[in-house]
Amino acid sequence: MEARITADLTKGYAVRITNGRHTWVGDEPVDLDGDDLGPTPYELLVGALAACTCITLAVYCQRKGWTLDSVSVRFDFDQVHAEDCANCDEKATGFIDTIRSQVFIEGDFDEDAAARLRSVVSKCPVRKTLTNGVRFTDEDVHVG
Numbered sequence: 001m002e003a004r005i006t007a008d009l010t011k012g013y014a015v016r017i018t019n020g021r022h023t024w025v026g027d028e029p030v031d032l033d034g035d036d037l038g039p040t041p042y043e044l045l046v047g048a049l050a051a052c053t054c055i056t057l058a059v060y061c062q063r064k065g066w067t068l069d070s071v072s073v074r075f076d077f078d079q080v081h082a083e084d085c086a087n088c089d090e091k092a093t094g095f096i097d098t099i100r101s102q103v104f105i106e107g108d109f110d111e112d113a114a115a116r117l118r119s120v121v122s123k124c125p126v127r128k129t130l131t132n133g134v135r136f137t138d139e140d141v142h143v144g
Contacts, residue, residue, distance in 0.1 A: 001125075011035065017044075046077045046099065052126035057105060060120045066113060069106040076100045099130075 007017045007026070013034040014027045026044055028034025039047060054071045061068040079095040103121050105114075 014038070042077055046075045049099070049124065049126045049130065050075050052124040053101075053103065053121060056124040057103075057117060057120060060117070061107070064113070064116075066109065067107055069108075070104075071106070072104045074102040 003019065005017060005019055007015045010016050010025075012027075013032075014025060014037045017024050017026055025038030026041055027037040028040055029036045034040075050073045053073050057071050058068060076099070078098050078100075080098055081095055101121070105117050109117065
């Protein structure tokens, strides 16, 4: 899957983002000198994870022929200092990004199906990308 996203700084810290078909805005909150015209970059990132999780569960249910009444998710993002992180690698330093999830799946599922759905939550492609890391290639940076 390929995606091309372009973004342009518009006013203050507000950024106009597009994929060529849809346009949305990212910004920083007022207390960080933004105008709060849209979600923060981290909220956009976690929003992508939330959307992917819902879609992954819906696709899985459709492929299995299971009736899915509803799916809703809640993700909480936080940055915890490594010294305060009880479950982190002792070699970790600085801040640790953490995401806590709650997933609510409604439908008439037997226990085997419910167990499969619980495991599918971690199979979302965006979650796999975040877990495995991303390789960045800065092809060109134009200044001037």
